[in-house]
Amino acid sequence: MRIGIGYDSHRLAEGRKLILGGVEIPHERGLLGHSDGDALCHAITDALIGALGEGDIGKHFPDTDPQWRGISSLLLLKHIVGRVKERGFEIAWIDSVIIMERPKIGPHIDSMRNALSAAGLPPSLVSIKAKTNEGMGFAGRGEGVAVHAVCLLAPSPL
Numbered sequence: 001m002r003i004g005i006g007y008d009s010h011r012l013a014e015g016r017k018l019i020l021g022g023v024e025i026p027h028e029r030g031l032l033g034h035s036d037g038d039a040l041c042h043a044i045t046d047a048l049i050g051a052l053g054e055g056d057i058g059k060h061f062p063d064t065d066p067q068w069r070g071i072s073s074l075l076l077l078k079h080i081v082g083r084v085k086e087r088g089f090e091i092a093w094i095d096s097v098i099i100m101e102r103p104k105i106g107p108h109i110d111s112m113r114n115a116l117s118a119a120g121l122p123p124s125l126v127s128i129k130a131k132t133n134e135g136m137g138f139a140g141r142g143e144g145v146a147v148h149a150v151c152l153l154a155p156s157p158l
Contacts, residue, residue, distance in 0.1 A: 004051025006149040008042035021112025022074045034063035041073035043149035051153045081120035089153040095127040096149040099139045105130035
């Protein structure tokens with residue numbers, strides 16, 4: 001068994017879509033990033049890469065590489081899910097928490113869990129929680145989002 005932990009944060013910016021877990025959430029600002037800025041997908045991807053012992057998301061998808069500009073983070077996640085399988089593991093569980101004051105994320109959690117299936121993550125293996133930061137820090141001031149994720153990998157049965 002292997003455990004991985006992932007973290008990502010992005011600023012909120014005018015003129016960007018707010019995409020989390022592959023779902024576009026109506027809001028006046030979106031997440032700034034080289035890709036679509038999907039911090040949930042990035043944190044899960046980072047957790048999976050960590051469980052494999054293969055560095056972090058920046059090593060695999062550097063923001064200096066133009067091929068990743070504007071890409072859907074679901075595609076990055078799908079690539080790493082494939083890498084998990086290539087390495088002889090299966091995903092046993094993913095737990096995550098999105099920290100953001102507004103908009104309210106709770107109503108979108110089921111849609112996110114379903115959208116992540118496009119990257120090869122069955123909704124039954126993914127937990128997503130939404131929290132505020134009680135007005136503290138950058139997330140609490142509404143400047144951005146922070147996401148934490150952990151994963152458990154199990155050896156694939158023969």
